Amino acid sequence: MTAPAVEIDCRDLPCPRPIIELARALPSVEVGDLLAVVARDPAARHDVPAWCRMRGQEYVGEEAAEDGAPRYVVRRVS
Amino acid sequence: MSRTSEVYLDSASSTPLHPAARDTLLAALERGYGDPRRLHGAGRDARLLLDNARAVVAECFGARPDEVAFTASGTDAVHRGLLGLTxxxxxxxxxxxxxxxxxxxxxxxxxPSPAHARVPVDATGRVDPRAMAAAAARSGVGAVALQAANQEVGTLQPVDELDLPAGVPLLVDAAAAVGHVHLPRRWDALTASAHKWGGPAGVGVLVVRRGTRWTNPFPGDDGLDQAGGFPDVPAALAAAAALQAVLGEREEVAARQHALVDRIRATAAALPDTEVVGDPVARLPHLVTFSCLYVGGDEIVSALARRGYAVASGSACTASTLEPSHVLAAMGALTHGNVRVSLGRDTTAEQVAGFCAALADEVGRIRAEAGL
Structure with missing residues (x-):
């Protein structure tokens, strides 16, 4: 996976804050670029893909950050 | 604290006692204290009431009285039913x-068994009956469990389309569906819970068809007569009275609820970034679930409670486990900002209109406070 242009750290934020921060950060990347959110909240695993579907963005996948926390990668398409 | 002004829209969690059950319960409390196995007067009275309860429940579920067991709860009925089949x-x-x-x-x-299999659902929450039948044909499978309707999103399951291999019994969990829709016909064991249909809590029902092999999986005698120990005879009779009453008024109530839920669905669907989940047509008449982006499930439930509306949520922050609803997750639905609304038999159009207005206000306010 190519390195995301922007990574936001939501490790310690409860649901739905990781999704709120993801929405806020979207304008900071160019269309076509990747944006990652690191979140330990178990809802993020379901809600990042759901957010992408509802907001017309592309869900790229899940990987692990260096400390093992889940990192969810999104591509801005609009 | 008085709750008289609260509009209760959480009947899928638990329903107030049906008026028919209340009268029956009070009368049965006087007469139903004896041990139904005894041959004295109090025992015979209790036996008469218990047999009456069993006969009524059997008729309501299209079964024979000796196929019906009263259990401690709907959960207990599922555990005994399913583990008894395997x-x-x-x-x-x-x-x-x-x-x-x-x-x-x-x-x-x-x-634990290597033959366990969880059959996925589509985006409306429905299983594919062919996939389920194929999974049931694998070796080591002793039973299949499929609900009549989903408790969180209301989607009806295609139980009667399920064509299982011979010798693999089907348990249908009808807890969410009883009193709201026609029940499936194709089952070997069926479970339900009285407090979901307007009976008292502490009464579950397990029905096992006569031709179906079932063994008590827990300590105690085999057989369905006293599954789980001494029965609560008055509560069982009240549950039976409520079931009979609810089935009698079902079509009228369901038609009214279906139209009211359509209004809530339309209101929720019109909110920005809000997804109504579950099948819009093949669904329970009284229940609707939706999820609002950027809104905490606990925030919206508390906000609606302050406005006088009692609703449930499948969001992680409202669960003791802090895990999101496995139902919403399996459907690929948004799990946060989730609200489940389930109407009662006497919910009015005015109450629904008030709820819809409060919902739009509160979702807008919570998002504005988050800066979105």
Whole structure:
């Protein structure tokens, strides 16, 4: 996976804050670029893909950050 | 604290006692204290009431009285039913839908088996009956569990389309569906919970067809007569009275609820970034679930409670486990900002209109406070 242009750290934020921060950060990347959110909240695993579907963005996948926390990668398409 | 001004829109969690059940319960409390196995007067009275309860429940479910057991709860009925089927078949594997009630999931986890299989659902929450039948044909499968309707999103399951291999019994968890829709006809065991239909809590029902092999999986005598110990005779009779009353008024109530739920669905669908989940047509008449982006499930439930509306949520922050609803997750639906609304038999159009207005206000306010 190519390195995301922007990574936001939501490790310690409860649901739905990781999704709120993801929405806020979207304008900071160019269309076509990747944006990652690191979140330990178990809802993020379901809600990042759901957010992408509802907001017309592309869900790229899940990987692990260096400390093992889940990192969810999104591509801005609009 | 008085709750008289609260509009109760959480009947899928638990329903107030039906008026028919209240009268029956009070009368039965006077007469139903004896041990129904005894031959004295009090015992005979209790036996008469218990047999009456069993006969009424059997008729309501299209079964015979000796096929009906009263259990401690709907969860207990599922555990006894499912584990009793696998104990009798001697094969521990259970095939089940991904959105079954946690009672089914817990029974599956109770006896680990390589033959267990969780059948996925589509975006409306429905299982594919062919995929389920194929999973049931694998070796080691001793039972299949499929709900009549989903407790969180209301989607009806295609139970009667399920064509299972011979010798693999089907348990249908009808807890969410009883009193709201026609029940499926194709089942070997059926479970339900009285407090979901307007009976008292503490009464579950397990029905096992006569031709179906079933063994008590827990300590105690075999057979359905006193599953789980001494029966609560007055509560069982009240549950039966409520069931009879609810089925009698079902079509009228369901038609009214269906139209009111359509209004809530339209209101929720018109909110920005809000997804109404579950099948819009093949659904329970009284229940609707939706999820609002950027809104906490606990925030919206508390906000609506302050406005006088009692609703439930499948969001992680409202669960003791802090895990999101396995139902919403299996459907690929948004799990945060989730609200489940389930109407009562006497919910009015005015109450629904008030709820819709409060919902739009509160979702807008919470998002504005988050800066979105």
């Amino acid at each position: 104990a009798a078949t001697g094969r521990d594997g259970i095939v089940h839908g991904a959105v079954e009630h946690s009672a089914v999931l817990h029974a599956v986890d109770w006896r």
